[in-house]
Amino acid sequence: xxxxxxxxxxxxxxxxxxxxxxxxxxxxxxxxxxxxxxxxxxxxxxxxxxxxxxxxxxxxxxxxxxxxxxxxxxxxxxxxxxxxxxxxxxxxxxxxxxxxxxxxxxxxxxxxxxxxx
Amino acid sequence: xxxxxxxxxxxxxxxxxxxxxxxxxxxxxxxxxxxxxxxxxxxxxxxxxxxxxxxxxxxxxxxxxxxxxxxxxxxxxxxxxxxxxxxxxxxxxxxxxxxxxxxxxxxxxxxxxxxxxxxxxxxxxxxxxxxxxxxxxxxxx
Numbered sequence: 001x002x003x004x005x006x007x008x009x010x011x012x013x014x015x016x017x018x019x020x021x022x023x024x025x026x027x028x029x030x031x032x033x034x035x036x037x038x039x040x041x042x043x044x045x046x047x048x049x050x051x052x053x054x055x056x057x058x059x060x061x062x063x064x065x066x067x068x069x070x071x072x073x074x075x076x077x078x079x080x081x082x083x084x085x086x087x088x089x090x091x092x093x094x095x096x097x098x099x100x101x102x103x104x105x106x107x108x109x110x111x112x113x114x115x116x117x
Numbered sequence: 118x119x120x121x122x123x124x125x126x127x128x129x130x131x132x133x134x135x136x137x138x139x140x141x142x143x144x145x146x147x148x149x150x151x152x153x154x155x156x157x158x159x160x161x162x163x164x165x166x167x168x169x170x171x172x173x174x175x176x177x178x179x180x181x182x183x184x185x186x187x188x189x190x191x192x193x194x195x196x197x198x199x200x201x202x203x204x205x206x207x208x209x210x211x212x213x214x215x216x217x218x219x220x221x222x223x224x225x226x227x228x229x230x231x232x233x234x235x236x237x238x239x240x241x242x243x244x245x246x247x248x249x250x251x252x253x254x255x256x257x258x
Contacts, residue, residue, distance in 0.1 A: 025167055027135060058160070060167045061228040068223050089160035096235045097228050098217040 005033035008040075014116050015040060016109065018052040018085075024063035034066035038073050047079040050112040054085030064099060071102065080104075084112035121198075123191040124148075130187045133178040133203075138170040138186070145190055145197075153194050154255050161236035162197055162253055168229035169201045169249050177203030177247055200250045207246030 006017040017037060021029055040046045051070075053059075067083075074081040084106045086094065094100040106112040125148045131137045145166060149159050170186070178184035184204040191198045213227035214220075221227070233240055233251065240251040 026139070058163060058167075060164070060171065061232055062171065064228060065225050068225075072223070089157055092157075092160075093164065093232060096217075096232060098222060102222060 002032045002035070004036070005029065006036050011113055013045075014048045014050055014113050015046045016050045016052055016113070018054070019056050022055055022057050024056055024059035027062065030060075030063050030066050033063075034069060037066075037070050041073050041077050041079055047077070048116045049074065049079055050082045050084060050109065050116075052085045052109050052112070053083065053087065053090070054109070056085075056090065057087055059090055059093070061093075061097075064093070064097060067099075067103070080116065082106055082112045082115050084109050121191070121193060121196060124193045126189075126191045128189045130185050132182045133174045133180050133184050133186060134182065135170065135174055138174060141188060141190075142166045142170065145192070148192060149197075158253065158255060165233045165236045165240075165251055165253070166199065168233050169199065169251070172229055172249070173201050173203035173205075173247075176208070177205030179205065195255045196252060198250070198252050200248065202248040205247055207243075209246055210242055 005020055007020060009016050017040060019033065021033065024030055024033060037051065040049060071081060082104045085108065086105060091100070091105075094103070094105070104115065106115055127141070127144065129141060131141075142163065146159065146163055149162065154162070173186045174180060178186065187202040189198075189200040210230050213230055214224060216222060216224060216227040216231055233249075237251040237253045240249065242249050
């Protein structure tokens with residue numbers, strides 16, 4: 001059975017998914033994490049999604065790939081996605097790959113929540 | 118770099134398995150823990166090791182447990198040298214599409230190699246493309 005990879009909460013109509021793992025580099029962890037994020041979008045009440053990375057200290061390109069898959073699904077269902085709490089070192093990986101231009105990234109969870117309004 | 122005196126060295130060969138690769142990466146990171154390398158540099162080394170291991174095991178050896186990965190790491194307080202060889206057909210890193218290009222930014226290929234190139238000081242592959250060597254120098258503080 002898959003381990004829970006995200007902690008969920010809802011503030012108004014914003015679904016906040018906080019990553020539980022400190023490292024997103026193991027294939028199984030990334031698969032479960034990605035599937036759980038994608039699964040949130042199956043619920044039509046989840047159309048504003050904020051993914052919080054504040055616990056994450058390392059993520060590989062495989063995890064970035066899972067985020068791209070999530071972003072495609074977000075567009076398919078007409079949802080909005082923001083990312084927040086990204087460690088500065090990980091942010092450098094976003095900048096190098098230019099994914100900082102693909103994703104809407106906010107510094108804190110509060111900043112992210114405000115961005116939906 | 119033959120004049121370097123290494124504080125720690127490791128040479129291992131192992132079956133294509135990310136669990137073993139992660140144990141080796143963790144060992145390297147543990148050796149860097151009580152060193153003058155900055156957190157930013159340690160992150161960069163971790164990233165380069167991760168992506169090079171994934172390339173060797175999953176792309177090079179196609180996760181075939183009968184194929185081995187050969188790993189060499191030498192480090193001191195100023196330099197880390199890593200060599201990772203797989204038993205796959207090799208690839209041409211220059212032939213990969215640029216994953217930052219607008220047409221390829223959502224593709225699934227080339228991002229790992231791009232990260233390695235950006236996070237280390239020097240990187241090269243052999244002609245066949247199944248052996249990577251990289252070095253990272255510690256910034257002078």
